Amino acid sequence: MLSVELESLGLMLSVNGNSLYIGNEKDEGIYVDDLTSLKSDEAYKRVIELEKELRGVITELKELCSNELRNNNGINGVIDEVKEVA
DSSP: OEEEEETTTTEEEEEETTEEEEEOSSSOOEEESOGGGSSSTHHHHHHHHHHHHHHHHHHHHHHHHHHHHHHTSSOOOOOOOHHHHO
8 A cells, every 4th residue: 555645735645456545634535446447547657656666765765764873873763673664
């Protein structure tokens, strides 16, 4: 499941399997039960691209933070089994 929330904009994107929801608390948003059933497969391709990009960025960010924590360069935090989550 992929879930992204842009808090400052109040927007949420949630992908669960082939289902997609985009919206916020103030409007109804959109819900697509099966992305592959859309006439244009562009939305499905973009969701897959977004998921791959986010996975890469999250992994890279975890590695950067983990290295900083190990080197104790001013970041306060705890290493929570970074390899397990990544």
